[in-house]
Amino acid sequence: MNTPCVELYTGAAMPLLGLGTWQSQPGQVQQAVEVAIDNGYRHIDCAYIYANEKEVGAGIESRIKKGVVKREDLFIVSKLWNHFHDEDEVKPSLMKSLANLNLSCLDLYLIHSPMGTKMPKDPSSQEVEFSDVDYVCTWKAMEKLVDEGLVKAIGVSNFNVSQLERLLSSCRIKPAVNQVELHPYLTQAKLVQYCKSKGIILTAFSPLGSPSSPLKPAAQKNILEDPVINEIGKKYGKTNAQVLLRYHVQRCVTVIPKSVSPARIIQNAQIFDFSLSENEMETLEGLNKNWRTGSWDFAGLPNHKFYPFKED
Template sequence: MSSTFVTLSSGMKMPMVGLGTWKTTPEQVREAVLCALDAGYRHIDCAAIYGNEKDVGEALKERVGPGKSIPREELFMTSKLWNTKHHPDDVEPACRKTLEDLGLAYLDLYLMHWPMAFERGNLEMPKNDDGTMRYADIHYKDTWRAMENLVTKGLVKAIGLSNFNARQIDDILSVAKHKPVVNQVECHPYLAQKELMAHCSRNRIQLIAYSPLGAPSRPWACPDERSLLDDPQILNVAEKLKKTPAQVILRWQVQRGVACIPKSAKPSRIKENIQVFDFTLSDEDIKKMESLNCNKRLTVPPIEVNGQSEWRDAKNPFFPFHDTY
């Protein structure tokens, strides 16, 4: 059986399965976090852009800390720096705002959410009149150096990346005093990220899968599109093992060494998603899962370029999906 934890290059132990909070409304997230903590989760993944960190903080206040059921040191808390806060002068204030909202003295992990910077300011998605994004000419290497100061000051235990490709990871490694301990990316059976996973492994960077179940509730999904959870191959394995499709997918990730942060606001699914350490996929099951890979991204909405929808932003060289991985 796989371990429930992975030891990061910093020496910290991170739970292999955590609760994702993307697209969980402020009204839902407090109960979701409470349910997760009571179900045994000790890894909560947050981000400033999700707009619900204050509500996550309310849940933590009920369960975590002196006199509560969960000591702070048993909890692994992650958050992310948003694209409008990439300027070195904005990094620490953004982190402190997240800490204030979560009611924490420190984060276990702080990630650069994306490699490209948006225009500075308080408008989260600054856009031009034609609907395209307004970017800032700030290199992620300069942002990284400012994030390293957060480690030095004790505001965060470790720092990492999100949505970075191999070339961009190498850029960071070329200047890093505090090396990234993780890279969090979209990863599921349709997008196995095998090459990126190998590149991260060579550099002692742990891969974390967001949307590991294929983000079935994403608003831009085609109405007639089959959900990953309904894929016949996955259903076949799930039926054989008497497990749910979600458990089979998460077990596949954990068994190959990829941490996961599935999101749900439903108590039954939250409890189900962490129950993946009491069974093992066979070699045959693994082959079935691997056969599904088609490098299909599900979580990045199409961008209008010259009147046509594309799955990459041709106007920004930092957009991570220009490269193969």
């Protein structure tokens, strides 16, 4: 069974559940994509910076060749990395992702973050030099990709309300999606409400709290072990992960859990056969602690003029 979809303002159907691929190693990620497609996933979340798009593309190709799926049934997303915000760099960056994925068109291309940076001269350096390119200029180059038919929709990631407002006031093509960290420990109610009011679909990244993220602050508890979520899961015979994923799809937020474990990929898709009550949704919302696992709190980025996480 294919997973249910939400409709983008462009009219395209975006599957509510997708497979995340950050930190999925080459050697593991092709199989993960294959297992996902075999088990009804039709949406794969990629990014140039994840350095595994070739293997993701091999997984997609193998399932198309095997006849499990057609290209037009898949929803493939990638992201423009921070080093390539300059208007001249946008199309070449997309073309690299398309070549890696062995595709001629993406369903959605996102600006990975509002913060432009420069390519380090020394690749081993941890230092990041900021670029002064305005994401509003980057967006104009993103719009041209739609005009050229290279991407069906464009969107952003890690943008806050003010940044979205600024973009909306000057864009020709509206962002279709904002991909941000969302889970009951970081509910971002104001941002969610704002996106809904503007017809921008949200994608929840790190929906399981990204337990193995190198960026996760050590003091933050693992949401997969939260006793309140555990109690809700017991009632339905579901795991904490399934409750966490169900929470998003039930409010039409698309969700992209990462796994390279076949059993977990399958488990994470088994979220369309139960519903959480209104009270349970409110209980989950009430767990908010404003805990962000991916705060981009490295290499001086909080001093970037477009650092998005000072709002709220």
